[in-house]
Amino acid sequence: MEEITGVVPTTSTPYSEFKNNLDKVVAIKGTIHNIRDMSDFAFILVRTARELIQCVYSPEFSDYRLNETVVEQAAAKVTGKVVKSETRDGSERYELQIHNIEILSSPAAIPPVVISKKQVTCELSVNLDNRPVTLRNPKERAIFKIQEGIQRGFREYLQSQNFTEIHSPKINFAGAEGGTNVFKLDYFGKTVYLAQSPQLYKQALVPVYERVFEIAPVFRAEHHDTSRHLNEYISMDFEMGFIDSFTDIMNMETGALKYIMNLLKMEYAPEVELLKVDIPEINTIPCVKFKDAKALCVKKLKNITDMKDFEPEEEAFLGKWAKQQFNSDFLFVTHYLSKKRPFYTMDDPEDPEVTLSFDLLFRGIEITSGGQRIHDYNEQVEKMKKMGMNPDEFETYLMLHKYGAPPHGGLGLGLERLTMHLLGFKNVRYATMFPRDINRVSP
RNA sequence: GGCCCUAUAGCUCAGUUUGGUUAGAGCGCCAGCCUGUCACGCUGGAGGUCGACGGUUCGAGCCCGUUUCGGGUCGCCA
Numbered sequence: 001m002e003e004i005t006g007v008v009p010t011t012s013t014p015y016s017e018f019k020n021n022l023d024k025v026v027a028i029k030g031t032i033h034n035i036r037d038m039s040d041f042a043f044i045l046v047r048t049a050r051e052l053i054q055c056v057y058s059p060e061f062s063d064y065r066l067n068e069t070v071v072e073q074a075a076a077k078v079t080g081k082v083v084k085s086e087t088r089d090g091s092e093r094y095e096l097q098i099h100n101i102e103i104l105s106s107p108a109a110i111p112p113v114v115i116s117k118k119q120v121t122c123e124l125s126v127n128l129d130n131r132p133v134t135l136r137n138p139k140e141r142a143i144f145k146i147q148e149g150i151q152r153g154f155r156e157y158l159q160s161q162n163f164t165e166i167h168s169p170k171i172n173f174a175g176a177e178g179g180t181n182v183f184k185l186d187y188f189g190k191t192v193y194l195a196q197s198p199q200l201y202k203q204a205l206v207p208v209y210e211r212v213f214e215i216a217p218v219f220r221a222e223h224h225d226t227s228r229h230l231n232e233y234i235s236m237d238f239e240m241g242f243i244d245s246f247t248d249i250m251n252m253e254t255g256a257l258k259y260i261m262n263l264l265k266m267e268y269a270p271e272v273e274l275l276k277v278d279i280p281e282i283n284t285i286p287c288v289k290f291k292d293a294k295a296l297c298v299k300k301l302k303n304i305t306d307m308k309d310f311e312p313e314e315e316a317f318l319g320k321w322a323k324q325q326f327n328s329d330f331l332f333v334t335h336y337l338s339k340k341r342p343f344y345t346m347d348d349p350e351d352p353e354v355t356l357s358f359d360l361l362f363r364g365i366e367i368t369s370g371g372q373r374i375h376d377y378n379e380q381v382e383k384m385k386k387m388g389m390n391p392d393e394f395e396t397y398l399m400l401h402k403y404g405a406p407p408h409g410g411l412g413l414g415l416e417r418l419t420m421h422l423l424g425f426k427n428v429r430y431a432t433m434f435p436r437d438i439n440r441v442s443p
Numbered sequence: 444g445g446c447c448c449u450a451u452a453g454c455u456c457a458g459u460u461u462g463g464u465u466a467g468a469g470c471g472c473c474a475g476c477c478u479g480u481c482a483c484g485c486u487g488g489a490g491g492u493c494g495a496c497g498g499u500u501c502g503a504g505c506c507c508g509u510u511u512c513g514g515g516u517c518g519c520c521a
Contacts, residue, residue, distance in 0.1 A: 038477065038484095043480055116471090125514080126455095
């Protein structure tokens with residue numbers, strides 16, 4: 001066995017380590033991604049956790065002789081010397097002169113779709129059917145590395161702001177929020193429901209920890225068959241106490257988004273480059289009141305019928321407007337109508353028709369819903385009655401208010417939707433590793 | 444769920460004026476060649492119940508009906 005003289009690159013010390021090992025012998029473990037057989041030599045691209053490393057086989061310096069076991073998708077340990085690549089464009093790159101290849105595992109069949117090219121070219125449903133394989137493609141996996149960066153940024157920023165990370169139960173006895181449909185489940189003979197939001201739990205924890213957040217799946221039994229709906233998705237939620245105004249929540253979100261975008265630029269550069277991600281610049285995010293935004297839409301667009309909410313066309317228009325007017329990819333729309341918001345939303349004391357709530361539009365699509373919550377017990381009970389709900393059914397939830405809650409508020413952010421719009425996809429499923437929708441529960 | 448579109452090789456798609464012998468291409472796969480590729484290139488080869496069922500016709504990938512799968516769009520929302 002040849003002596004290893006260099007530092008072995010691992011998933012934590014990847015390709016960038018190469019230049020520190022120039023002319024030294026290292027061993028890398030990875031999957032054979034592509035083989036370009038030239039004449040009496042060959043290029044073998046090895047796929048490691050985050051990049052492709054070019055290895056060169058030639059009888060000149062390889063003790064090993066290529067054989068039929070060296071195939072795409074075989075797991076291998078490749079030993080060799082780190083040298084500078086000959087590149088046509090003169091860019092500085094390094095490669096491995098193969099001394100030896102040890103095959104660690106061999107595939108039983110060739111992949112059903114081509115994953116060794118730059119792009120996976122099959123259609124979405126075929127891609128999803130073959131997810132365990134198609135995700136191996138560098139561009140496909142970069143999507144979910146970016147998604148990891150988004151949730152990591154959300155977590156790190158909130159931790160820096162003294163938020164406590166929580167996990168609320170996903171199996172619940174009460175249907176809780178209502179409005180949208182919940183999945184029913186048999187639970188030892190009782191009917192229980194899958195959580196459609198951590199809302200009630202994160203509010204309950206405000207008097208405990210003051211600031212809490214959760215990144216977790218939520219379940220919606222909606223019969224929507226669209227390019228932006230999932231029946232299970234990752235919700236990034238936070239809730240904070242002792243706020244002076246619901247603008248505190250918007251400021252916190254602005255801070256989190258700034259942090260996330262910066263983190264992507266700094267630590268996810270290979271993926272950002274590979275996917276040509278257009279990372280938005282965020283300074284301050286402009287705000288517009290719902291009724292002003294609606295007036296603008298009515299003025300500029302035809303056939304506006306729903307005066308209580310926005311249609312997709314209106315959101316798209318407001319996105320363009322924010323870009324032109326404020327040079328912002330983001331736009332807060334505030335003071336939504338009381339009747340269109342959930343029962344826990346606080347009404348504006350100056351105008352009870354509207355709420356102290358907001359949505360965040362990103363490039364013309366809604367990604368967040370948030371606002372200030374009712375903290376006074378009697379006020380919450382009254383609002384429930386007004387909305388035709390029975391407060392007795394919400395006894396556990398109302399313990400929050402009954403035994404004292406500070407002024408508070410929070411928001412929920414759909415991780416897949418944010419990923420989708422950041423990467424410019426037309427379908428949320430491209431930004432979902434294993435989507436669960438009305439027709440798909442596998443793989 | 445409503446409306447519109449589609450289904451041909453493992454994948455992505457052609458299949459023509461008017462239905463007519465053995466249904467084509469690119470990628471992938473297999474074999475051979477190529478001294479630096481980087482979506483390598485070149486030559487050759489294998490690979491098809493034309494989604495399924497029924498109908499019209501001397502004859503259907505093509506026309507008609509039914510059905511299933513897939514895509515788009517709308518209801519709602521993150």
